Amino acid sequence: MVKKYLMTPGPTPVPAAVASAQTVDMVSHRGREFHELYQYVTKTLREVVGTSHEVYLLTGSGTSAMEAAVANLTSPGEKALVIRGGHFGNRWADILKEYGVMVRAIDVEWGRAVNPKLVAERLAEDTENETRAVFTTFVDTSTGVVQDVEEIGRIVADKNALLVVDAVSGLGAVDYRMDEWNVDVTLSASQKSFMTPPGIAFMSLSGNAWKVCERAKCPRYYWDLRKCRQFGEKHETPFTPAVATLRALAKALELMMEEGLANIFARHEKMARATRAAVNALALRLFALNPADVLTVIRPPDDIGADELRGHIARTYGVVFGGGQGQLKDRIIRIAHMGAVGPFDIITAVSALEAGLADKGYVFELGVGVGAAEEIIKEM
Amino acid sequence: MVKKYLMTPGPTPVPAAVASAQTVDMVSHRGREFHELYQYVTKTLREVVGTSHEVYLLTGSGTSAMEAAVANLTSPGEKALVIRGGHFGNRWADILKEYGVMVRAIDVEWGRAVNPKLVAERLAEDTENETRAVFTTFVDTSTGVVQDVEEIGRIVADKNALLVVDAVSGLGAVDYRMDEWNVDVTLSASQKSFMTPPGIAFMSLSGNAWKVCERAKCPRYYWDLRKCRQFGEKHETPFTPAVATLRALAKALELMMEEGLANIFARHEKMARATRAAVNALALRLFALNPADVLTVIRPPDDIGADELRGHIARTYGVVFGGGQGQLKDRIIRIAHMGAVGPFDIITAVSALEAGLADKGYVFELGVGVGAAEEIIKEM
Numbered sequence: 001m002v003k004k005y006l007m008t009p010g011p012t013p014v015p016a017a018v019a020s021a022q023t024v025d026m027v028s029h030r031g032r033e034f035h036e037l038y039q040y041v042t043k044t045l046r047e048v049v050g051t052s053h054e055v056y057l058l059t060g061s062g063t064s065a066m067e068a069a070v071a072n073l074t075s076p077g078e079k080a081l082v083i084r085g086g087h088f089g090n091r092w093a094d095i096l097k098e099y100g101v102m103v104r105a106i107d108v109e110w111g112r113a114v115n116p117k118l119v120a121e122r123l124a125e126d127t128e129n130e131t132r133a134v135f136t137t138f139v140d141t142s143t144g145v146v147q148d149v150e151e152i153g154r155i156v157a158d159k160n161a162l163l164v165v166d167a168v169s170g171l172g173a174v175d176y177r178m179d180e181w182n183v184d185v186t187l188s189a190s191q192k193s194f195m196t197p198p199g200i201a202f203m204s205l206s207g208n209a210w211k212v213c214e215r216a217k218c219p220r221y222y223w224d225l226r227k228c229r230q231f232g233e234k235h236e237t238p239f240t241p242a243v244a245t246l247r248a249l250a251k252a253l254e255l256m257m258e259e260g261l262a263n264i265f266a267r268h269e270k271m272a273r274a275t276r277a278a279v280n281a282l283a284l285r286l287f288a289l290n291p292a293d294v295l296t297v298i299r300p301p302d303d304i305g306a307d308e309l310r311g312h313i314a315r316t317y318g319v320v321f322g323g324g325q326g327q328l329k330d331r332i333i334r335i336a337h338m339g340a341v342g343p344f345d346i347i348t349a350v351s352a353l354e355a356g357l358a359d360k361g362y363v364f365e366l367g368v369g370v371g372a373a374e375e376i377i378k379e380m
Numbered sequence: 381m382v383k384k385y386l387m388t389p390g391p392t393p394v395p396a397a398v399a400s401a402q403t404v405d406m407v408s409h410r411g412r413e414f415h416e417l418y419q420y421v422t423k424t425l426r427e428v429v430g431t432s433h434e435v436y437l438l439t440g441s442g443t444s445a446m447e448a449a450v451a452n453l454t455s456p457g458e459k460a461l462v463i464r465g466g467h468f469g470n471r472w473a474d475i476l477k478e479y480g481v482m483v484r485a486i487d488v489e490w491g492r493a494v495n496p497k498l499v500a501e502r503l504a505e506d507t508e509n510e511t512r513a514v515f516t517t518f519v520d521t522s523t524g525v526v527q528d529v530e531e532i533g534r535i536v537a538d539k540n541a542l543l544v545v546d547a548v549s550g551l552g553a554v555d556y557r558m559d560e561w562n563v564d565v566t567l568s569a570s571q572k573s574f575m576t577p578p579g580i581a582f583m584s585l586s587g588n589a590w591k592v593c594e595r596a597k598c599p600r601y602y603w604d605l606r607k608c609r610q611f612g613e614k615h616e617t618p619f620t621p622a623v624a625t626l627r628a629l630a631k632a633l634e635l636m637m638e639e640g641l642a643n644i645f646a647r648h649e650k651m652a653r654a655t656r657a658a659v660n661a662l663a664l665r666l667f668a669l670n671p672a673d674v675l676t677v678i679r680p681p682d683d684i685g686a687d688e689l690r691g692h693i694a695r696t697y698g699v700v701f702g703g704g705q706g707q708l709k710d711r712i713i714r715i716a717h718m719g720a721v722g723p724f725d726i727i728t729a730v731s732a733l734e735a736g737l738a739d740k741g742y743v744f745e746l747g748v749g750v751g752a753a754e755e756i757i758k759e760m
Contacts, residue, residue, distance in 0.1 A: 006406055010620060011407075011408065011409065013405070013406055014405075019403040019624070020403055022402040022577070023400055023402065025384065025394075026393055026394045027391070028388045028700055030703075059444070061619040061621070063601070063620075064439070066602075070601075094601065095601045098600065099599045099601075189620075197624035197625070198621060198624075199579040199622030199625055218599065219479045219480065221443070221450075221479075222440065222443050222446075239443040239444070240391065240441045240442065240443075240571060240578045241441070242579030242622065242625065243577055244399070244402060244577035244578075244625070245577070245579055245625065248624075314411075320407075320408055320411065322408075323410075
């Protein structure tokens with residue numbers, strides 16, 4: 001038996017208390033018990049999102065909320081600006097094109113955050129103010145990069161455009177403030193920093209976003225946020241929700257509120273710092289120049305294939321890292337530290353990486369990565 | 381403490397073995413364990429659906445698969461025929477209109493199945509053969525009516541149209557044969573006869589449906605079945621699936637295969653017969669003239685409000701029935717017997733109904749409904 005350690009950036013490990021919350025007797029989604037569950041989850045999510053607006057629940061993956069954002073906020077032929085520097089930035093552009101929106105993209109080298117000035121320049125070039133919305137990713141899980149949404153929000157706020165943020169990755173582990181940062185739409189999902197199985201996405205809209213939603217012309221039925229708002233008034237969803245997953249999410253949010261958001265952010269920051277220290281001590285290269293605190297993306301040594309190393313570590317030591325997507329396929333290894341993660345998960349990850357590297361002939365002193373991580377960890 | 385008994389037509393009670401399958405350690409949706417799970421679930425679902433075609437999984441409610449069917453199989457301006465005799469028949473028409481499809485409807489009185497001859501007549505009127513697809517419900521949970529999909533399939537097969545069946549309700553509890561009945565698209569979901577929490581929908585397409593899917597022009601991204609097919613080849617879904625719910629579904633399918641489909645159908649038929657016998661013995665009226673075996677819809681006595689009676693039974697005795705939707709609001713009570721249901725669940729339902737009726741002053745001999753149900757049950 002090889003004991004397994006899941007260190008992929010979503011789904012992430014689910015604490016036993018959260019997992020077992022799924023096993024409580026099923027209830028109707030039109031009754032009082034569900035109404036209380038709905039209220040607790042949406043009220044608590046508002047706190048995490050940092051918004052005074054309502055949060056609405058969708059039964060679907062993170063991508064479902066991205067499509068919901070496009071279907072509810074755009075109309076065919078309109079113009080949108082997409083910040084594109086990773087797999088999930090590409091996804092924004094792909095969905096928008098599918099819905100007939102004219103996409104202008106700021107293509108950022110994968111591994112770097114966008115320079116917010118570029119956003120200002122692009123918006124300034126649009127002298128007719130025709131750009132309806134700016135779409136960005138908060139943390140792109142494919143590159144491990146975090147965008148400066150606060151600064152981007154400051155720039156977009158001066159214009160007649162909405163700012164739509166895919167915060168599937170990062171939200172709940174990294175400080176994020178929808179209202180304070182002038183974000184119009186924030187979307188996220190259950191399976192990353194929220195320590196919950198996949199199946200629930202959620203989103204919140206500003207007053208301006210609601211105005212656009214009312215007059216948007218793309219077809220939408222299951223995604224129709226106007227229906228979510230209508231049913232939300234009685235603490236229900238328009239269609240049968242993932243009741244068991246929602247109970248898990250409620251339990252996870254309880255744990256998060258017990259820990260406190262500031263403590264959660266500090267914990268992730270420390271885990272990220274410990275991982276990066278280990279990577280540096282092992283003389284490996286970090287992929288992201290603006291690394292997020294929820295995952296560390298590394299390049300393997302030049303003569304060792306990323307997928308070969310990753311597969312070897314998974315098979316031999318049971319530690320499962322993420323691989324590269326799109327143009328990064330077989331070029332990187334992604335070590336997630338989001339959600340239910342503590343210092344000795346980092347030690348496990350680094351130790352497995354060391355064992356795998358040593359097996360593949362990489363020359364270094366065994367334990368040097370772990371030692372560097374411990375230097376950070378022991379400060380606690 | 382009032383012990384609760386969930387007897388609503390979806391979500392339905394989840395057996396402990398199925399619920400606890402959700403708590404197994406999370407895995408990546410891009411790894412071998414997931415591949416095995418995917419293969420088992422889709423292969424077994426093909427058996428239940430009665431098809432040689434692949435089954436594809438969506439993370440969403442039943443309605444999500446309805447929208448997926450429309451988005452993948454229609455183009456704006458095309459013509460479709462909808463059999464509309466309940467809340468979910470209406471939903472087909474609503475989604476189609478949202479996507480710009482020209483809907484002709486056969487409006488059937490709620491409580492009756494469509495006369496298949498009407499389908500033949502309507503299709504014959506379309507002398508240009510412009511009707512691209514016929515949309516129907518298998519069992520409409522809002523009315524408890526089952527449609528004669530086999531006969532409708534025979535009629536549509538002669539025409540240049542696809543037959544699309546919403547089998548969210550009924551499939552897995554009532555005999556259904558996609559290929560044999562000439563059905564082109566079958567869709568269903570996890571939370572009714574499959575005894576699994578809500579969150580997963582699934583669908584299967586015939587060869588003709590795939591041809592239409594390739595050239596259809598509605599926008600689709602999260603729903604894109606071409607992506608499902610592409611990822612399905614490596615036993616994956618295009619987007620993060622509801623892994624925990626899928627494990628529950630796998631466990632439920634194992635239980636179903638152990639029991640055997642024929643036995644499951646016979647069990648549901650007997651439960652339905654016992655419930656109807658009780659309703660007749662209580663001199664109440666059945667709502668559906670063509671009742672399905674998965675739920676029994678009744679009209680309360682004239683001087684007792686349906687919602688008043690239902691609310692009283694739920695509050696006082698903990699037995700939760702479904703209420704009326706749309707035009708049937710406050711006019712009916714829906715007693716579900718789908719999925720993990722045995723004879724003494726029927727006895728509980730009937731007994732609670734008797735207690736509630738007696739409390740509200742309805743005159744009858746206590747136990748007469750239960751006795752009638754026992755007459756059927758004891759034959760087992």
